[in-house]
Amino acid sequence: QKEVEQNSGPLSVPEGAIASLNCTYSDRGSQSFFWYRQYSGKSPELIMFIYSNGDKEDGRFTAQLNKASQYVSLLIRDSQPSDSATYLCAVGQSSNTGKLIFGQGTTLQVKP
Amino acid sequence: DVKVTQSSRYLVKRTGEKVFLECVQDMDHENMFWYRQDPGLGLRLIYFSYDVKMKEKGDIPEGYSVSREKKERFSLILESASTNQTSMYLCASSSPGGADTQYFGPGTRLTVL
Numbered sequence: 001q002k003e004v005e006q007n008s009g010p011l012s013v014p015e016g017a018i019a020s021l022n023c024t025y026s027d028r029g030s031q032s033f034f035w036y037r038q039y040s041g042k043s044p045e046l047i048m049f050i051y052s053n054g055d056k057e058d059g060r061f062t063a064q065l066n067k068a069s070q071y072v073s074l075l076i077r078d079s080q081p082s083d084s085a086t087y088l089c090a091v092g093q094s095s096n097t098g099k100l101i102f103g104q105g106t107t108l109q110v111k112p
Numbered sequence: 113d114v115k116v117t118q119s120s121r122y123l124v125k126r127t128g129e130k131v132f133l134e135c136v137q138d139m140d141h142e143n144m145f146w147y148r149q150d151p152g153l154g155l156r157l158i159y160f161s162y163d164v165k166m167k168e169k170g171d172i173p174e175g176y177s178v179s180r181e182k183k184e185r186f187s188l189i190l191e192s193a194s195t196n197q198t199s200m201y202l203c204a205s206s207s208p209g210g211a212d213t214q215y216f217g218p219g220t221r222l223t224v225l
Binding site for chain 2 (some may be wrong): 032034038041043044045046048049062068088090092098099100104109
């Protein structure tokens with residue numbers, strides 16, 4: 001069973017701090033990695049995706065991928081109370097079926 | 113922008129009723145997915161379709177069926193609703209050319225009494 005693991009949290013950070021969210025995956029052949037944000041009662045919305053080892057930055061968000069360690073992370077700089085949500089890590093399967101495997105999500109709380 | 117819409121945001125049905133949940137996407141995506149999301153269990157794939165009239169079972173297909181007669185529309189059917197099917201149902205779509213990026217609809221909160 002291919003898996004994606006996340007710490008469920010809650011992760012609590014003060015406003016303005018850097019929030020670091022982590023995800024590990026078991027399918028060594030996975031090629032695509034995604035971070036979704038989900039507010040309570042709403043559907044997941046895509047924040048960013050990453051395919052290559054290293055860092056990818058988009059505004060206050062940075063995704064980091066290390067395929068050798070099977071690890072992907074999301075850094076949120078200058079965290080705002082509006083960033084308080086559940087963050088889902090999703091990984092594409094190596095069999096290239098189009099399906100994603102989702103982690104259970106990490107709840108982030110940003111305190112003013 | 114990709115738009116995925118679902119027929120209802122909230123739905124209340126009685127045990128034994130046949131329930132239809134509809135999903136429409138406007139981006140000509142080949143792939144469409146139905147998930148359910150429950151607290152502590154995360155997102156679980158019910159069914160997925162990679163083309164018109166094509167479907168594949170996901171992780172939890174029991175008690176559900178699907179229909180995809182047109183590319184833009186993917187329906188989830190609960191043949192005889194049961195209380196354990198009370199959940200948030202999420203539809204998503206993606207394109208093989210879009211490297212698996214899935215876009216979600218707003219979700220349907222289904223309550224079965």
